[in-house]
Every structure is written in structure tokens, then in C-alpha cells.
Amino acid sequence: MFRLEVRTSTPTWFNLALPLVAIAATLVLCSGLIALAGAGVLESYGVMFTASLGDSYAITETLVRAAPMIFTGLAVAVAFRAKFWNIGAEGQLLAGAVASCFVGAIPMPGALAMLLMALAGAAAGAAVALVPATLRVKFKVDDVVSSLLLNSVIYYALMALIEGPWKDSFSGYPISPPIEDSANFPVLIEGTRLHLGVIVALIAAPLIWFLIARTTLGFRIRVTGENPEAARYGGIHVERVLLSTALLSGALAGLAGVGEVGGVHFQVMSDISPGYGYSGIVVAMLARLNPLGVVPAAIFLAAVMTGAEAMSRATGVPAFLSDVIQGTALLAMLVALLFTAYRVRRVGAAT
Amino acid sequence: MPAPLIEMRGITKSFGAVKANEAVDLSVAPGEILGLLGENGAGKTTLMNVLFGAYAPDAGEILVQGQPVRITSSADALAAGIGMVHQHFHLAPRLTVLENLLIGIPGKSGRIDRAGGLARLAEIGRQHGLTLDPDLPVSALSVGEQQRLEIVKALFRGARLLILDEPTAVLAPSEVDGLFSALRSMAAQGLGIIFISHKLNEVRALTHRCTVLRHGRVAGRVDDPANTTSAAMAQLMCGHEIVPPARGPSTPGADVLTLDGISTSKHAGTVLRDVSLAVRAGEILGIAGVSGNGQRALAEVISGVRAPDAGRMTIAGQTVSRFSPREVQALGLGRIPEDRMTTGLVTNLPLADSMVLPRIGTAAFSAKGLLKPDAIRAFAEEQIKAYDIRCPGPMTRAGALSGGNLQKALLARELAFDPKVLIVSQPTRGLDIGAARFIHEKFLDMRAKGCGIIVIGEDLEELLVLCDRIAVMYEGRIVDTLGSAEATIARLGLLMTGAEGHS
Numbered sequence: 001m002f003r004l005e006v007r008t009s010t011p012t013w014f015n016l017a018l019p020l021v022a023i024a025a026t027l028v029l030c031s032g033l034i035a036l037a038g039a040g041v042l043e044s045y046g047v048m049f050t051a052s053l054g055d056s057y058a059i060t061e062t063l064v065r066a067a068p069m070i071f072t073g074l075a076v077a078v079a080f081r082a083k084f085w086n087i088g089a090e091g092q093l094l095a096g097a098v099a100s101c102f103v104g105a106i107p108m109p110g111a112l113a114m115l116l117m118a119l120a121g122a123a124a125g126a127a128v129a130l131v132p133a134t135l136r137v138k139f140k141v142d143d144v145v146s147s148l149l150l151n152s153v154i155y156y157a158l159m160a161l162i163e164g165p166w167k168d169s170f171s172g173y174p175i176s177p178p179i180e181d182s183a184n185f186p187v188l189i190e191g192t193r194l195h196l197g198v199i200v201a202l203i204a205a206p207l208i209w210f211l212i213a214r215t216t217l218g219f220r221i222r223v224t225g226e227n228p229e230a231a232r233y234g235g236i237h238v239e240r241v242l243l244s245t246a247l248l249s250g251a252l253a254g255l256a257g258v259g260e261v262g263g264v265h266f267q268v269m270s271d272i273s274p275g276y277g278y279s280g281i282v283v284a285m286l287a288r289l290n291p292l293g294v295v296p297a298a299i300f301l302a303a304v305m306t307g308a309e310a311m312s313r314a315t316g317v318p319a320f321l322s323d324v325i326q327g328t329a330l331l332a333m334l335v336a337l338l339f340t341a342y343r344v345r346r347v348g349a350a351t
Numbered sequence: 352m353p354a355p356l357i358e359m360r361g362i363t364k365s366f367g368a369v370k371a372n373e374a375v376d377l378s379v380a381p382g383e384i385l386g387l388l389g390e391n392g393a394g395k396t397t398l399m400n401v402l403f404g405a406y407a408p409d410a411g412e413i414l415v416q417g418q419p420v421r422i423t424s425s426a427d428a429l430a431a432g433i434g435m436v437h438q439h440f441h442l443a444p445r446l447t448v449l450e451n452l453l454i455g456i457p458g459k460s461g462r463i464d465r466a467g468g469l470a471r472l473a474e475i476g477r478q479h480g481l482t483l484d485p486d487l488p489v490s491a492l493s494v495g496e497q498q499r500l501e502i503v504k505a506l507f508r509g510a511r512l513l514i515l516d517e518p519t520a521v522l523a524p525s526e527v528d529g530l531f532s533a534l535r536s537m538a539a540q541g542l543g544i545i546f547i548s549h550k551l552n553e554v555r556a557l558t559h560r561c562t563v564l565r566h567g568r569v570a571g572r573v574d575d576p577a578n579t580t581s582a583a584m585a586q587l588m589c590g591h592e593i594v595p596p597a598r599g600p601s602t603p604g605a606d607v608l609t610l611d612g613i614s615t616s617k618h619a620g621t622v623l624r625d626v627s628l629a630v631r632a633g634e635i636l637g638i639a640g641v642s643g644n645g646q647r648a649l650a651e652v653i654s655g656v657r658a659p660d661a662g663r664m665t666i667a668g669q670t671v672s673r674f675s676p677r678e679v680q681a682l683g684l685g686r687i688p689e690d691r692m693t694t695g696l697v698t699n700l701p702l703a704d705s706m707v708l709p710r711i712g713t714a715a716f717s718a719k720g721l722l723k724p725d726a727i728r729a730f731a732e733e734q735i736k737a738y739d740i741r742c743p744g745p746m747t748r749a750g751a752l753s754g755g756n757l758q759k760a761l762l763a764r765e766l767a768f769d770p771k772v773l774i775v776s777q778p779t780r781g782l783d784i785g786a787a788r789f790i791h792e793k794f795l796d797m798r799a800k801g802c803g804i805i806v807i808g809e810d811l812e813e814l815l816v817l818c819d820r821i822a823v824m825y826e827g828r829i830v831d832t833l834g835s836a837e838a839t840i841a842r843l844g845l846l847m848t849g850a851e852g853h854s
Contacts, residue, residue: 227697234708235676
């Protein structure tokens, strides 16, 4: 018989090992599905690995995919630290994409265009995130529900744009006009898609870590999240902190959309995000809400996504496996988190 | 002497290198109320967790009515007739009283046996005076009623031995009387009771016998608590004599805090009605009263957590205008909240964070929006040393500390900034004698240094020891203020019920 016993302290190595254990458990659990699909487990994971991290081109492709998830992962990590339950990174990303596409289509010098695209995208994402935060602060509306439902509102607003005013009158496709060529983010390595936005994402992670760990705003975010009553007693304006957190979180998610428009698609279409906003939740949880952990977590998920496509082509296992792996990884991590607070103990000779 | 209901023999339990219990013997006879005493960390909770099946002992055995039993879960404990009322209740707030009672009790063919449950509840209520409305949701019950429900729940499940872990810490004095008469009635019907408390006067009034633990071992037993002095029991618990702190004559100076006609109306709970008071430098003013008579609102207004609707407050001669925590702090007010765990500290973050929380924006701990991690750490380390706060270091989770150490940490974070006036609510609630003594000495030190202190409390004995003057609150007003020479428990008690002071 086994039983859970409360831990008095959690060793550091344990915290670091936890995500790795969760990922290992995920791969083991999902191998059953691969076998069910009639393919070799090791062979399939082998193809996934080679296709996503096997050579330098594959690595750049994985990084390009990881970039938006680094941003949404940071957005979620920051929000969850304050216990602002932002499930709306998807909608904030789309809003950022639309705003940056709008700006990018205006002719102007490239550097200025990119800067304004980033600012507009961040502002749009922040504005969207402000809605559930304001509703919570002013009217105690549940932020999980409002931020989640807002995703659909933004998505259909985007659809209305590209089916209506932005529709390509020449081809009839529901896609926005492309941004100016000069506004396309520069590619860093010839022959790849590794664009400037990826580097910005990689720099953003340590900056956000610094903000959370070393600034008074970060201190207030952490304290507000852990105990709003003590925060208020200690002189922290809890409502103001929640609104600031929402602005920051929404801006980060908006930047994910900016990168996709400026560095990958150069226009807006309905499937510009394959759920990067939701993947951000998985990334943030795998990272245990640590901004530095967001980078490896996002790269892992990106590798699963790119790898799953290649695996599907090579072995016939449906590419949906990538979604299953993501979901399983989230569940595995949530279960693993239980073990930071409890230890399993064997109870001898059950009565 | 009847055979013991429960007997624990030679119980030993270690956590790593720490021996929480060592060869502890304890027994309870039917009809007996046993007091279990000891300082925090003496091993009371571990011992009761062993008895209730939460921990397996490393050595020793448990006998129920003479038969050895193995208890490895709370289900085993309940089956053996052992019920426990924890300090923190285990109730489902949205369910009704009856539903909470019936949780986990199999009904007939998958249906809840409502009629049977109602009958049992009524019977228990009649027997011991533990009446409860079966259809009220738990969230609508007062703390005292929730505790009553926990007791009824244990009896409902057939407990023959009831363990109560500091049951009076959460109760108002009037509720304590009700609890005691119920416990006496249960004992009269042959139940055994283990009563854990720090309040020696309660232990002396209620229990038949006491077992005292110190450093995990039995330090002694008291066979006649009613005729044993509190001082003698305290000495058993601490291993040395405890002398109450001596309060020298006071030489109060100018007013450091004044309230003039403060009234509140908007918030929930008791409102303040035209409260005026003044605290002078170098004196301790007590605020006595039955809980719920406006003490909380008073503490919140003074602490800058709520603004009053009318009236004026000054700190060190300066008028308070915005009633924000930052403003009152900047004017020289130190604040220690009533609820350490929920209002004072952030249990999941390092202790150092809680220690700098109210002043994080000041130059001591940050500049231009950037934290000064070294200064924060150094401050926490310094206070941990100065106040002998027992913890592995400033990065320990605050929630891992004991109540006494948390209170020291809260005291340290305020006193480090030499407040001109200090407001503190329930300063020693839940603390053991040693920790309470330490806190009292600090107050007297501050008083000698010219700090004005307001102590809001329900423990009249504590107020009488500490305070130069005691004001009594009743229904949101201050009905009278007594100097230490004229204040007695009897007079204060009368004022607290509103019987006097309207003249």
C-alpha cells in the first residue's frame, strides 16, 4: 500500500529533474499510441528527433516554431505568477498579429516599420488582456472564463477582417494583404527561416526573469499571487499589480503574433497560429512558471511539433500525435508537481 | 480505577535526526479528561498524529481497551473509536451540516440516510448540548459552530476518545464555556478526552490529569491540575522557572497616536461609533472586549487598511490623510496583524520576502524599481539572529516556521524601523509560554524606549500584565478606560458585556 505524506522541504535537484521526468513519462505513455498506429516506437521517436534537432537546418526550423511559444509561455508564466489566470494568450497573439500586419502594410523605412509593428502588436495584445483583468478587478468576473472566451471573439473578429475589408480581391482568398517587403524581419542565417524575432524571443526570457526576480514590480507580482491579503496589508495596490501584470502578459503574447507576421507569414490568415497561445500554458507549466525554463520547454514542444510532421510522413503515424504529446506532457507535469508537496511512502503490512 | 480506554506505550518517532517522540507513555481512562501540555515542538502534535494514524511510530504500541491495535490511517483510528478535532477544520463549506456529517457514511442502497442522520444529530445534541441546525450550509456557521460540528462528527462516527488540538485558540471567551460544559458532559458519559492547550488556566479548570511533554519525552505528570499552580506546570513544560515580566512604572510622554471621533459605516462586521483615544509615548494601552465588538475595524483603521467615514487620526502629531499602509508606516507606525498566516506573511515565499514586504519600496530594500537582494538578505539574516528566529535561513519558506517564530519575524520587521507607535492584535495567540514571554519582554523594552503601544486582545490576564491603561470596547464604542490600578478581571468582564459604562 502506498500513501502520500506531506513534504517539509523539496530538494533543488528534485525541482530541476521534475520536468525531465514528466517528459520521459509522456514519451513512454505515448509510445503505446505509436504502437497502436502500427509503427516502431524507437523508430518513430528517432525520426521525430532527427527531423527536429538532427541537423542545423532542422534546429533552425524548431527555433522558428519555438519563438512564438517562448512569448506565449512567458505571457502565461508572468500572469500565473500573479494568479491572473490568463488563458487568453491565443487571442492576444491574434490581436498582435492583426495590429502588426496593419502597421507593416504602411510604406516606411524597414527598421521603423519593425519597431512600430512590435509596439502596435504588444499594445494590441495588452489591450485584449486588460479586458478580463479589468472585469476581475472591478466586478470579480472569473478571469479563466472571460479570458478563454475572449479568444473566440478575437478569432472571429480576425475572420471578419480577412473575409471582409482585407479579403484579397484578386484571388478571393481570405488572407490579408502582405506587409511591405522592407518590413519583413531580416533572416539571420542564409537559407533558413531563422529571423530576428527568434533572437528577440531568446533575449526576452532572461529579461522577464530579471523583471520577476529582481525588480519591485516582480516582487509585487509574486507576493500578490501568493497572498493578496498580505500584499494589501503590506501596502501593495493589489488591483494595480493585477492590471500591470495583465498588460505585460498581453504584450508578450501580442509579440508572439508580431513575430509570426514579420518573420514567418508576412500576412494574416485564419490559421496563423496553430494554438500557440494554448501551448504557452503547457510551456509555462513545464517551466514551472520560471521565465528561464520557458525557453527549453518551448523548444521541446516545438521539436515535438516539427518532429511529428516528419514522423507522420515517414511512418504513417498521424501528426495529431503532437497534440496528444502536448496534452500528456501537461498532465504529466501537473501530476509531477504533486510530488513537490508530497512524497509517496510505502505503508508496511496493510491491516 | 477502570481499565484505560487508550494506552500508548513507549512511542518513539524520529524525523531524520530529530526525535519528535521518545518512549512516550500516555493513557486515558473512560470518563477522563487528560490535558496534554508542552511547548511548541515538544512533540504533542506528532504524538497525536501517531495515535490518529497519520504517522507510523518507529517503536511502541497502542492499546485500545487493553487490546493492541495497529493504526495506519484515520479510518483505522475511527474504527478504533478515536476521533480528532484538528485546529484547522476539515469541513466542506458548501454542504450543509447534515451532509457534512454523512460524508463517507454508507446509506441504504446508495441513498443517503437522511432520517437516520437527523435522529442521531438530535440525540447527540440533546445529550451534550451540542445543537446545530442540520440544514444550514457550513459556510454560514461561526467558527465556534464549525468546531461543534467537528465534535459532533466525531461522536457521530462512534468515537469513544476525542482529541482536541488547541480548541480554544479560535473561540471567544463566551464560547469557551459552552465547549467546556459539552466536554464535561461527554466525560460524564464515559468518553475519554485528550485536551491540548497552551492556556494553563483552562487546563486547570477542565482536566482531571495532565501529561507534560518536553523535547519529545514525558517531562512529568500532574495528577491534580485544579490544585497545581500554573507556575508549577509552566516550569514542567519549559524545564525552568517562568517569571512574568515586571512592568516598571511608566513615564508617558506626549501623545504619539490620537483618534478623534472615528466612525466607520460601510464595511461588513461591527462598525466603529465615535471612537476617540490617545496613546502616549512610553505607555501600553490595552483594548479589551469580546471579539466582534469593533476591534478588527479599529485595527484596520489604525493600520491604514481601511479609511474611516468620519473622524481624525494623528500619528506623532501629523494628521493621517489617506489611510494607506504606506502613509501610516511613513509617519512612524508599526503594525502586527491579528492573523499571522493570512495577513502577515506569504507562506509560500522565502521568509526574507515577508520580512521586507511592507517596506519593499523604500530606499532600504530597493532603488529605482530594482530590488537590492543583498540588502534584503542581510536584513533578514540580521533579524533572524537578533530575535533568535529558529529557521535554516532567510530563504526558508515562511510557512515552514512555527507560530512563535513567525510572530518574532513579524515583530522584527516592524521594530527594526523604530516605530513611534506600535499596534498589535492578539500578540500571543497560539504561542507557547516561552515565545509569549519573549514577545512581552520586547513590548516592555519598546515601552521603556518611549514607543507607544496598543495591544488589542481577548486574553485579559495578558492585558493586565502588560498594559498601563485598558480601554474596553462594546458594540463599536469605547465604553470606559481603566488605569492599571483600578482594572481587574471582574470589572473588565462587566464592561465587556455592556453592563456598565452607559451611565
